[in-house]
Each structure stands twice: as structure tokens, then as C-alpha cells.
Amino acid sequence: MAASTNNPSEPGYDRSEPDLSAVVAERRGLINLAYRLLGSLAEAEDAVQETYTRWYAMSRQQQEAIASPGAWLTTVAGRVCLDVLGSARVRRERYVGAWIPEPLPDRTEWLSGRAGGAEGRPADPADQVTLDESVNMAFLVVLESMTPAERVAFILHDVFRYPFTEVAEIVGRTPAACRQLASSARRRVRTGGAGGAGGAAETARTTATARTPGARQAGLVRDLKEAWESKDVEALVGLLDPDALMTADGGGMVGTVLRPVEGGRNIAQYLIHIADKAPGLTLVERTVNGRPGLVAQHNGTPATVAAFDIGGGRITRIWAVRNPEKLRAWTEAR
Template sequence: MPQDELDQEVMGERRHLMSLAYRMLGTIPEAEDAVQETYIRWYRMSEAERGAIEVPRAWLTRVAGRVCLNVLNSARKRRERYVGPWLPEPVPTFAFTEPTDSATDPLERITLDDSISTALLVVLESMTPAERVAFVLHDVFALPFSEIATIVGRTPAACRQLATAARRRVEHSRRHRASRTEHDSVVSGFAQAARTGDLAGLISALDPAVILRSDGGGVVTAARNPVYGAENVARFLLGALTKNPSAEVLEQQTPDGLGFALWNQGRIVGVVTLEVVEQLVSDVRMVLNPDKLSLWN
């Protein structure tokens, strides 16, 4: 293949690599850095070395996986220095959909969206780096364990065990989660109570053990610690609405189902995703850090 055609093919894999790196790392800036490092490694090779690679996508995927694994191995210390709760970056439902995707079936679309949901990314955060890499590469991108083994430096059998352990956590989380229809119905009721200032109604929509996390990253005002319990969360939310009368809260479809976008002066300044379990809101996740809203504006 002529070099210019090869370069064009390689650069055409950027969306695929971003999709992979985001699921691995949970933020767009970290994903962009990982993809850039992957391309740097490609162009460090000689033309002859690049030309000898039969399947550029496979090579790029393996290298991106290694880069992400290295980032994940150092991520815990960075998270510890983060100001306030750290949440994955929420993305719009269309963020990593290929222009030629044929996923027009709503059920298929929901499956695609779930792999970039905040709920799933939170579960991925609880995994070891090797588990996360094995799960994402195998269960989301269908890489065989023989290739994953070369990325994580373990045997294919060990990689299969990593992916199985990760899958158990994901399936346990999904098993308790509401269907998309039920989720949106509960969130609509939650929104109505919040909109009308109905404290009792808001409390009744929340799980008694609900947790609210607000991620401002030290850049904007946000709760530095999680808020626990239905009454505390309800009062926090109504208080936040009262303190910010210029902000507009609009319902917004997200990969987690119905959520909210916080608008101010024509820009989205926050995205709220919720988790529903047994017809009650069990988790409220508010991302206010502007560095994590890059795809919304």
C-alpha cells in the first residue's frame, strides 16, 4: 500500500481509538492524550516498519491498550489528589457512534449507549487496571484473549479470568438497575418534584440510602464530599436550585437514560446522571467541572 494511503487509513482509526481510550480511562482529555501517544509511536517507526504491519487497526489497538494500561496504573494517585469526588466524564449519546453505524434498532442503540454510561464507567473504576483493560478489549471490542495477553503481559487463560471477574461486577450492577423505561419514568417524577420545590415528593422519589456526588474538580463550586440520605440529598438539590436562579435545568437524554443538563448563558455548565434501583433514585451524579463537559458545548 502506498505510504499516503496507509497514513490516511491510520488516521481514519482515530474515532475507534478515542472510543476505546475513553472507555478505558473515563475522560476525554486522558483519552486524547492516549490516542496522541499511540500515533506518536506509529510515526516513530520507519516507513519500512510501518509498511510491514499487515493490519494497522490491530497494531494501533494493541498499542493504545498498552498506553491506557500505563495510565490506569498511575491513575489512583492522581484521583487521590483530585479536589472533591472524582466522576467519569459524561458524554452525549452520539459521542462515539460511527457515521456509518447501522444501529437503528432502539434495543441495539441502548446496548451501545450503555457501554459509555456513567454507571458502567463507575463500575470500571472499581476494577484493577488489568481487569478493566481485559473487559473493555474483549467484551466491548471483541479482541481475542491471545491479543489481550500481549497487552497486559499475562497468559490468555489469565486474561480470560480477568475479563470474567470484571464481567461479574458489571452484570451485578446491571441486574439491580432499572430498565430504561422505568428509569425515565422515575426520573420524570423526580424532576417534577424538584421543579415545584416539593420537598416531600422529592424525598419519596429517592432511595433512603441515596448518594449524591458533585464533581467540580476544584474549578467551580461543588460539594467537596458526597451527600448521603434522602432528606439531605433532597434539601441539597432544592437549595442548589434556589441559590442559582439564573441556571436552567432541562431534561436531557444521556447514555444512562433520562438525566439533566444545567444551562447558564447559553452553555451547558453541568450534566446530571441518575441511577434508579427498585423504582427509586439511588445515585445522583453531578459533573460540573468544565474540563469534563468538552463534548456538550
């Protein structure tokens, strides 16, 4: 399978120790797959852990009978994620306010020694997610509109380049049915309403490593930061698209607006309102899911992570994540 890093024909493959030579090495790829499938780092980590639990529950004889441990792990991880997506749809219907995918920092911003460290801890999952266009927030939000089967078929085929014969084995449908699922998912991406998501789908066909954000988008985010800090309403209005939309996710755990704020001027006034209520707010420019973003800090602790989408030279979408359970990768990386 495409995500497998080892197979029995490769040099160094030790049939007597499949857990060392092939299984452990798959963790990074599994985390990358699971995060894109679930939009949640915590759920991705749990799904991968469940996958490994099933592997180690087998006897050594059963493990050695598997020709490609990497392919087996990917299949199981895909099925686990498919089940999680089904139950997640029910949970998110009861979620307080809007549900936004969990934001990720650029792994180069993590403290040195974070991955592994002197204590022998495993690398943090956030440090293992490759930040390409398939994890930008606009793209992940569109993925949330798909059915679980559509999302799995689309991500496996269009992003990770699995053939439909292998996708079918994971999804439990025929290759032809999986082809239809992926086609339906592409239509959702094209008409998903999140600016830039269509381009993300095309770029996602290659799994490029984390890149330097475009200067234009970084400049717009910096200008918004400065206008916000100076409480300049008109400057904010000039940076925001007239039809811009701001969505916040507090998960019912912290105070935030429960409905999206519509319109550039309304968003500008809301941002000023936030600044007035939180005089100690500090804004820091950070990379959020591979693109320029902002982190609002209180006393040095990240309280809000904001991702942006750009269209026509203005900011069209703002996703503000405040749910502390989704900010673990940011608070632990300080």
C-alpha cells in the first residue's frame, strides 16, 4: 500500500521482528492519515493507538503471517477512522456551537527536544503531521461536509494516492462504489463554499512538506493583527471581504459567539469588542495548519488560535478555535 514504508522484499526487513522493522516505522504515516480523516489530533492519536493495540493483540505467529504489516496497519487504521467518523457525526450534532477541526502548529516551531526528548517519550503526534495543502483549515472544513465513506475514499485516493482496489478493502465497498464516493467528494470540494478549498484539493495530490506561507497572505494577517491591536475599525473593514464570515469554536467550555459573525464590518466591530474586553490580549503571528495565522495569548498562554482564508486580496474566512481541548498542541509547545 502507498503508506507502507517497509515490506518483506526490502533490505533490512526482519521477519522475526515485524514490530520493530515495520510496525513502529508506520506511526508517522498513520498519524498523517488519521488526522486528515478525522480533523482532530486527539482522535487521530486514539485511532492509531487502537490500531497498534489490535496488532499487538495478535500472536507472533499471526503477525508473521501478514505479508505487509504496513498495509495491514493502514487498512485497520482506515476502518477505525471510518467507525470514529460515524460516531463523531452524532457527537458533533450535540456540540455546543460550531465544531472546527483542531488547529496544528508548524512543527518547526516546537521546542527542540520535544519529539522524543531525554525522557524517551514518543514523538508528539502534532510533530509528526506533515503540513501540506491537505490540512489547511479551508480544506478540512469542507471535508466535514462529506459522509464518512466519502471522506475516507477521497482522502485515501486523492490525497494519499491509494488505488480504488485498496480503498475498497478499507471502506468495505466495491472499487466502483469507492470511485463514485470520491467523485461525490470532489464535487463537495468544488462547491463547498470555503474559498481556496478547490485549489487545496489539487495541491493535496502531492504530499509536500511544510512550506513557507505566501508573502501576500502573511502580509494580510500581519496587517489585521496591527489593525486589531490599534483598534482601528476602518482598517479592519478594509482588510476583510464585505461578505467575510467568522466562525468560533469554544465547545461550551469557554465563552465565545455561538453563531457565525457575517460581514466584514460586523467582524471588525466584534474584534474590537474582544480587544476592549481583554486588555491583556497579546497577538502572535504563527503558522496554523501550514498557513499564516494568529494566536491570542493571555499571560503567555494560548487562548485562541485563528486560521484565515484569503480571496480577492482580502480575508474571506476566519476560524477561531478557543476550545482548550483543541489547543493542546499549542499550550504544551510553549
